[in-house]
Structures are given as structure tokens and as C-alpha cells.
Amino acid sequence: MKTFTYEKAATPEAAVKDIDTSGAKFIAGGTNLLDLMKLQVETPDKLVDISRLDLAKIEEREDGGLTIGALVPNSDLAADRRVVAKYEVLSRALLAGASGQLRNKATTGGNLLQRTRCYYFYDTAAACNKREPGSGCSAIGGFNRILAVLGTSEHCIATHPSDMAVAMRALDATIVTLKADGDRRRISIHDFYRLPGDTPQIENALEAGELITHIELPAPPKGKQEYRKVRDRASYAFALVSVAAVVDVQNGVIASASLAFGGLGPMPWRNPAVEAALVGKAPSDAVFEAAATALLADAKGYGSNDFKIPLARRTLIATLRNVTGA
Amino acid sequence: MHFTINGQSYDVEPDIRTSVLDLCREHLGLTGSKKGCDHGQCGACTVLINGRRVNSCLTLAVMHQDDEITTIEGIGQPGNLHALQEAFVRHDGYQCGYCTPGQICSAVGMLDEVKKGWASHASGDLTDPKFDDAEISERMSGNLCRCAAYPNIVDAIREVGGAEPAGRTADEKDAAMEANARGELVA
Numbered sequence: 001m002k003t004f005t006y007e008k009a010a011t012p013e014a015a016v017k018d019i020d021t022s023g024a025k026f027i028a029g030g031t032n033l034l035d036l037m038k039l040q041v042e043t044p045d046k047l048v049d050i051s052r053l054d055l056a057k058i059e060e061r062e063d064g065g066l067t068i069g070a071l072v073p074n075s076d077l078a079a080d081r082r083v084v085a086k087y088e089v090l091s092r093a094l095l096a097g098a099s100g101q102l103r104n105k106a107t108t109g110g111n112l113l114q115r116t117r118c119y120y121f122y123d124t125a126a127a128c129n130k131r132e133p134g135s136g137c138s139a140i141g142g143f144n145r146i147l148a149v150l151g152t153s154e155h156c157i158a159t160h161p162s163d164m165a166v167a168m169r170a171l172d173a174t175i176v177t178l179k180a181d182g183d184r185r186r187i188s189i190h191d192f193y194r195l196p197g198d199t200p201q202i203e204n205a206l207e208a209g210e211l212i213t214h215i216e217l218p219a220p221p222k223g224k225q226e227y228r229k230v231r232d233r234a235s236y237a238f239a240l241v242s243v244a245a246v247v248d249v250q251n252g253v254i255a256s257a258s259l260a261f262g263g264l265g266p267m268p269w270r271n272p273a274v275e276a277a278l279v280g281k282a283p284s285d286a287v288f289e290a291a292a293t294a295l296l297a298d299a300k301g302y303g304s305n306d307f308k309i310p311l312a313r314r315t316l317i318a319t320l321r322n323v324t325g326a
Numbered sequence: 327m328h329f330t331i332n333g334q335s336y337d338v339e340p341d342i343r344t345s346v347l348d349l350c351r352e353h354l355g356l357t358g359s360k361k362g363c364d365h366g367q368c369g370a371c372t373v374l375i376n377g378r379r380v381n382s383c384l385t386l387a388v389m390h391q392d393d394e395i396t397t398i399e400g401i402g403q404p405g406n407l408h409a410l411q412e413a414f415v416r417h418d419g420y421q422c423g424y425c426t427p428g429q430i431c432s433a434v435g436m437l438d439e440v441k442k443g444w445a446s447h448a449s450g451d452l453t454d455p456k457f458d459d460a461e462i463s464e465r466m467s468g469n470l471c472r473c474a475a476y477p478n479i480v481d482a483i484r485e486v487g488g489a490e491p492a493g494r495t496a497d498e499k500d501a502a503m504e505a506n507a508r509g510e511l512v513a
Contacts, residue, residue, distance in 0.1 A: 001343045006388055031384045034345070035365050049389055075378075079444040084452045095447040099468020100436055102366060104378045105385060235447065235467035 001037050008049040012213055016180045018048040019209035026050050026211060028071055029106040031098075032114050039122060041115075041131055055109075055213055058082065064219030067176075070109030070212045074164065075100070077108055086220035089244050092227035093167035099236050109212035112165050112175065112192075113204070116158035116266075117238055118147060129155045130200040145304040146238065149312075150296075151265040156200030157302055160193065160267050161238050167227055169260035169268040170244035174216040180209040186216075193267030200266075223248025223256060224323040230263075230315055239263035241312045247278070247323040254278045254287075254324065261295070264312055271295055274316075283326035288317040328391050331356065332400030346390055347371045347382035350397055358398035358427045362470070369469030372428040372435070373397050379435025381468075398427035401434060410434060413482035421473035429469045429479055436465045437487045457489040 009015035015026065023045035027033055030051075036042040055069035058080050066082060077083060078094035098106065120126040120138040127136035139147055139157050147157045173189045187205055194202050206212070226245045231237040242262035248255045257278040261269040273294040281287045292313040299309045320326070329336045331354065338353050347364075350356040350373070359382055362370035366384040373382045374396040382397075402408035410430050413419070420426045440457055448464035449455035462480050471479065483489070 003341070003343060006342050006386075008389075027386075027389070030386065030389070031366055031381070034384050034386065038364065047386075051389055052392075075439070075444065079442070081453075084445070088452060091445070091452055092447075095445065095449075099369065100439065100465055101369060101372055101379050101381045101432065101468045102384075104435075105380045235464050 002040060002043040002045075004044050005046045006049065007046065009053060012050075012053055012055065012178050012211055013182065015048055015050050015053065016178055016182075016209055016211050018046075019180065019211075021046055022208065024048060024209075029073070029110050031102050031106045032110065036115060036122075040124060041122060050211070051107075061216070066217045068108050068215045068217065070107060070214060072108045073104055074098070074106045074108065074111060075103040077164075078103065087167075087171060087217060087225070089170060089225035089227050089246060090164070090167040090217075092225075093163040093229075093242075093244060096227060096229045096239075096242070097163035108164070108215055111162055112168070112212065112215070113206075114160070114162050114165075115203075117161045118158040119143060121158060130158055130196070130203075133199070133201050140302055143304060144302045145307075146240065146263075147302065147305050148265050149299045149301055149305055149308045150261075150269055151195050151267065152300060152302075153196045153198065153200070155198050156196035156266065157305075158196070158200065158266055159263055160203075160265070161262075162268065163227070163229065163239060163242060163262055165189070166239075166242055166260045166262040166268040167244045168215065168217075169270050170246050170258045171217050171221065172258070174218075175212055176214040176216060177206065178211045178213050179207060184213075185210070189268075190270065196266050203266075221246045221248070221256070221258060226319055226323050228315060228319045228322075230311060241308055241315045243315055243319045245319050245323050247320065249283060249324050252282050254281055254283055259291075259295075259316070261312065261316075264299075264308065273297075278320070283320065283324035285317065285321075285326070288320040288326075289313075291320065292316045327388060329354075329387070329395065330393070331395045332397060333394075340387060342386075342388055344387045345383050346373065346375070346385050346387050346395065349387040350382065350395075356397050356399050359431075360424055360427055362425065362428075367470070368425070368428075369432055370425050370428040372432040372469065374431055374435055377435070377438065379432050396431070398431055401430060408434070409486045410482065413485045414479070417478045417482040417485070418475070419479040419482040420471070420475050425469060425471045425473075429466070429471070432466060432469045433483050433486075437483075439465070440487065457487060459484065459489065462487070462489055 025044040056071040126138040148159045229242040239262040244260045246258040257275045277291040360370040362368035366381040371383040445452040445455040448460045
């Protein structure tokens, strides 16, 4: 690990001021950042410790939604009785990720910013445009079984590894930030992540030194919720394919549907065409097939991850059968 | 830097990069916590920080100067074993023993999570999680055992945590215990 200087921030306002070099980074749970620092994939020259800031509360808002502090640990968020009762898809997604130890340490804000688990991103001897822009992509043509089939570019086929963020996307979360100049921003999760294009090193809309302070969930959605995750082991493994579903059936017709996907793309994936194929229709396998076709219309396999395309189709259909009772 | 570990105060000046695990092992002689992968994948380094189980390899010592850290040395000592340590011995919950301190620290934290009513991925109803073998396996999945002593680890934790054996109801368990008490061998 490269050495660094360390500062403990007393307030969010002080934290954003402490990020005064391009090599400085915030650290909270640190479960991903320290892992990458040990491998020298990340080499910050300064760490600003934000772990003790007063951002670890979950609060109800007047509009019926929840405001979640960025430092709420994953385990506390999953166990919160309001989340369990009204946003079960989020609890389920959190509990499907990582281990008990990691969930106790990892934070809500940090989870959103997890880096890809692409083998070549971790291997500093390999080419990786995300780690070292312009160096190439060893994953294309390499071992890419766990990597993306949607939203890729010729420069990067990494997946976003989070389960939590997939549920957050299905729930239309908003990310609240504090910028170095003291301004606050509210960014829809739908606008937060970036496709790789020819700049795979840019993963989200955050500016340099911008701090996530809260995540807002709108009032609980109508309908049944499910998080279904397919992985190589029964526990403690990243998703090959996952589906976060919130679907409301009224009088035998799908009144609303919100579907987000993990393991398929460089960001928690959502495509309005999938939902358009469902809403207003009576639930049936033919309708679910049409939704899967809409999801996977532009899917592109890279050899060893080709299996994800039929797997995503089947996982989506199975999830839709379950949440609609069809 | 100042640390409180197993109720004892320590003042040391380790390198800023030192993890809680390396602080314990390399600076304080607390070698019970083990380094397996050093990347948060194996759980051998599990300790309790303010009562919560975490991977000590994945957290910086400098960030935990105001916290109560508990390692396996603070869980129990020779002659004063924790119930889980006794159960691991009784059920032979190991072969080489390298993962055992992490398994036990993790199980201590895990049983507290169960007590708080936290559900897991194995829970059918998140508001009313049952505690059975499937729950133990899921909740302990962050602790690997290269010797694969898993069945005996589950037995030990089940005994202390009061979980139901797989496939047996409470009544069946009571009947088996009564039969055992009568001298009839029931598996």
C-alpha cells in the first residue's frame, strides 16, 4: 500500500474542504477502498475520514419517504423496520450482498460507489481502461464470465457489483450531495451513473470532492416487491444476474412496474421499454417474454458471459411470475 | 495513537497504513486473530468493534481509536472459555484451527444480531426470522473453513444459539432429548 496522510473530518462542510488535492479520497467503511489500496489499484495521497460524521440516521419525511444518511451501515439499513415493512426489495437486496461482517462496516453511500470486481481492474499487470485510461481492455477476449452484456463499449465491459444500488434504482432513489463550494445537489439515481463509452474511468456524476450525504427514497411504491439474485454460490458471491422488481397488479392488469437489474451492465440497469411492455397488460408468459426481449434487445455477449443473456431472460420471467402470481 | 482492546489501554504509534488486524498481531502481541486472505474474503480476522463483528484486515487502526475492540483473547481465556469456545471443542468444530478465532468472534456477533431480530437472506419472513441451520449457514458465510468442518461448526453454534436442528421440530427435539436421557441413542 502506498502511504498517505490522514485527516478526520468533524463536519461534512469540513470534509469537503479537506479534499484539497486531486489524490485525496473520503473513507467511511473502507471495505472496498482499502482492499483496492492494498493492491495499489487505488493510491490516494490523503484519506479524509468521514466515518464519524453525523450522517448515520434514517429519518421519515412528511411525504412518506425516507432519508437515509450516507453512513448508515448496510446491516442497519437492511434491518430497519420501516425499510423491512415498506421497501422490502431494498432489505432483500442488501441481505443478498456480501457477508455479515462486511455489511456491518460498509455504508450506504460507499455501496453506491463500489468499484467493479472485473478481474482485470484488480490485476495491475493487465490492461484496463478504467484503472489506467488508454491502456486497453484485457477483459474483452479474456475471462469475462462475470462481466457485462448491456451498456458496454469497446473500451470497457465491467459490471457494477452492488445489489443495494439495483434496489435503489427500482425504488427511484435520489442522491443528495455536498460540494466543495458548499452547494448541495440532488441527483436522481437514474442520472447518477455513467456508461463507460470511451471514458470508463468516469463512473458517476460526482464532481471532484463532492460528498454523498444522504439518499432519499420516495414514498413506498404500490405493489409486490422482490429481489432475485442468481450467483455461483448460495451466499457471499456477486450477482451473475439479479432483478429488483416492484409490480402492482390491479383488476388482473399490471398497473405499474419498476424493474432494475444487476450483473448485466456497468450500472444498476433500468430500461423503460421493459416496463412499457408490461404496464396495461394482463400478466402472462407471453407478456413477460416481450419484456425480456425488450430488456435484451441490445445485449452483446463476449464469449464466456454469453450465458447471461438467456439467464437474464429466465430470471426476469421467473421473477415476474412470482410478483404477479401468474 | 490510543486503543482500547479487550478492556485494556494501549498507546502505540504504528504506521498510518496499519489495519486493526496488523495492530493486534504485529504491535500488541494479540495473535489470536488470524490473517487468511487480508482482503475481507475469508473471515479469519473477524473481531468485534463496539460489539459488531467486522473484518479487522479491512479497517484502519487509526480510524478506531475511540472504539472498544474485542479479539478472541477477550472472548475467553484458558480456564474461562466462552460458551461458544466450549461448544467448538465439544463438537470438534475445526481441524487445523486457523479459522476458529474468526469463526467464534463472528458467531458471537452473529448471535447478537439474531437477538436483535435482524433477518438474513435465508429468512422467509423478514419481520419474523426463524433461527435454524439454514440461517446459521447463511449468517456465517463470511467465515471460510478450508478443512470444511462446517457441519460441526453449525452444531456448535446451534447448541449455543438455541437454533432448531435441520428438519426437526421443537417437539421432535424434546422427544430426542428425552430418549437420550433414557439411555436410548438418538442421532
